[in-house]
Amino acid sequence: MLDLLTSADVEDAGERVIAIDESSYRPFELFAIGPAGEGRLWRWDGREIATREAPGEGTLLISSSRDVRRARAEREALLERLLRERGRLDADLLAAFHASHEPERGAWSPCMHREDASTVSESRIRVGGSVVEFAYRPGPPCEGAPFVKKEILRRATA
Numbered sequence: 001m002l003d004l005l006t007s008a009d010v011e012d013a014g015e016r017v018i019a020i021d022e023s024s025y026r027p028f029e030l031f032a033i034g035p036a037g038e039g040r041l042w043r044w045d046g047r048e049i050a051t052r053e054a055p056g057e058g059t060l061l062i063s064s065s066r067d068v069r070r071a072r073a074e075r076e077a078l079l080e081r082l083l084r085e086r087g088r089l090d091a092d093l094l095a096a097f098h099a100s101h102e103p104e105r106g107a108w109s110p111c112m113h114r115e116d117a118s119t120v121s122e123s124r125i126r127v128g129g130s131v132v133e134f135a136y137r138p139g140p141p142c143e144g145a146p147f148v149k150k151e152i153l154r155r156a157t158a
Contacts, residue, residue: 005125005132005152010034014051017042022049029061033127065117066107074108091124098122099141111142130154 007013013032022044030042031054039054041061060079064071079097086093101109112119124135124147132154135147 002134002152004030004032005134006154007032008154010038010040014040014042017051018049029063031059031061033059064107066114071108074103075110078102078110094124095141099144101142111140113140127154 004013004016007016010032017030025044027046028044030044031039032042033039039059041052041054041059043050043052060072060075062068062072062075078100082093082097083089097110099111101111101113103109105111105113107114110119119140121136121138122141124133126133126135130153132152133149134152135149137145137147139145
């Protein structure tokens with residue numbers, strides 16, 4: 001799905017998502033944000049792909065095999081508190097959020113650690129006018145491994 005990074009806009013990404021052979025993928029959620037801040041979310045549940053509009057800024061994709069509602073509530077509360085304290089959403093706030101162990105180190109924190117599972121990596125995507133920067137680091141964000149970065153040229157808009 002990395003080829004979606006070169007999409008010209010949200011509509012182009014949507015056309016490409018619908019055209020994939022979803023049987024090649026395990027269930028997923030995929031979020032795209034367009035140049036004007038519009039967001040769209042696609043969810044593949046193993047049977048069908050559903051799409052919905054999503055707010056562009058501050059959208060959280062949450063997964064939990066234990067209790068997705070509690071994980072969402074805890075993580076959204078943390079993000080809201082960080083936004084109140086810092087006044088704006090930026091790269092530093094997002095880095096602090098993803099490395100956080102609030103409310104405690106465990107199943108509900110963004111940097112998740114359980115006896116049977118944990119956060120295994122962090123990806124950051126920065127979209128520019130002609131280039132998309134994809135940065136990936138293995139391991140939980142709290143460990144601070146260095147990022148490996150790749151620049152990808154975007155497709156021209158129609």
